[in-house]
Amino acid sequence: MLIFLNLFIIFCMFVIGTLFGSFFSLATYRIPRHQDIIATRSYCTSCKHKLAFFDLIPVLSYLIRGGKCKYCGEKISIRYFLLEVCNGIVFVMFYLIFGYNLKLLSVCLVYAILFVIIGAQVMKSKMTDEEKNEIKKNNKKGVFISELIVALIIFTIFMASAFILTRNYNRNINKMIARSNAISLAVYNMEIALATDYDSLFSKTTTDNIDNIDYSVTTSVTKYSDEDFEKEDLVKKIDVQVDYMFNGENLSFDLKSLKGKVL
Numbered sequence: 209m210l211i212f213l214n215l216f217i218i219f220c221m222f223v224i225g226t227l228f229g230s231f232f233s234l235a236t237y238r239i240p241r242h243q244d245i246i247a248t249r250s251y252c253t254s255c256k257h258k259l260a261f262f263d264l265i266p267v268l269s270y271l272i273r274g275g276k277c278k279y280c281g282e283k284i285s286i287r288y289f290l291l292e293v294c295n296g297i298v299f300v301m302f303y304l305i306f307g308y309n310l311k312l313l314s315v316c317l318v319y320a321i322l323f324v325i326i327g328a329q330v331m332k333s334k335m336t337d338e339e340k341n342e343i344k345k346n347n348k349k350g351v352f353i354s355e356l357i358v359a360l361i362i363f364t365i366f367m368a369s370a371f372i373l374t375r376n377y378n379r380n381i382n383k384m385i386a387r388s389n390a391i392s393l394a395v396y397n398m399e400i401a402l403a404t405d406y407d408s409l410f411s412k413t414t415t416d417n418i419d420n421i422d423y424s425v426t427t428s429v430t431k432y433s434d435e436d437f438e439k440e441d442l443v444k445k446i447d448v449q450v451d452y453m454f455n456g457e458n459l460s461f462d463l464k465s466l467k468g469k470v471l
């Protein structure tokens with residue numbers, strides 16, 4: 209079950225990454241040209257035809273159209289496709305390295321900011337003289353800071369909403385992982401208690417830290433009843449309790465067993 213949920217997050221991260229890649233293409237192309245990056249719909253750079261919603265699906269649209277513009281048949285640079293795919297992979301890698309938390313959000317944001325700033329400069333250097341002259345005619349110089357800021361604000365909103373939408377979902381997954389770790393610890397300590405000889409009775413508390421969560425494991429081995437011991441029908445009661453804290457909530461997992469022999 210957990211592996212499927214994890215694969216689902218990886219898939220979502222890939223999709224978010226490709227969406228970002230698609231947006232990076234747009235932003236780095238338009239910013240040096242002083243074009244609006246929000247209101248103006250995406251268009252084919254050769255025939256200027258506005259693209260419909262289905263033409264804008266990252267990765268898939270490119271594959272379905274065989275890398276050609278639906279309207280003029282002009283070849284679309286594979287750079288767009290590769291950027292989307294690579295970006296999807298980068299986002300998945302960030303998730304695998306940092307986990308799903310605020311660190312991931314900051315890393316993705318820093319990455320997005322650097323990408324737009326450097327990408328816009330690279331795209332600016334690739335502009336044709338004709339394009340440069342047109343900008344000069346319109347009396348615009350260099351990269352507009354306001355355009356960069358708009359791009360960054362959009363990234364921030366985009367990232368933050370993606371994270372807010374999936375935060376609860378992810379918290380539940382982490383809670384399940386924490387519980388499964390608690391169960392593993394309980395079973396492990398139970399096995400040890402079961403392997404000890406019949407006569408030893410004890411109670412001890414050990415601590416363990418898994419994935420930054422502190423687990424306190426209390427193992428107690430007591431007599432099942434005095435009567436049983438007198439009859440030499442030795443029965444021990446083994447109780448393992450694992451206490452841990454998850455998101456400010458005190459949780460515990462209890463495992464009980466009996467071990468006995470009839471002489």
Ligand SMILES: [Zn+2]
Pocket residue numbers: 252253254255256257277278279280281282
């Ligand atoms: Zn076209």
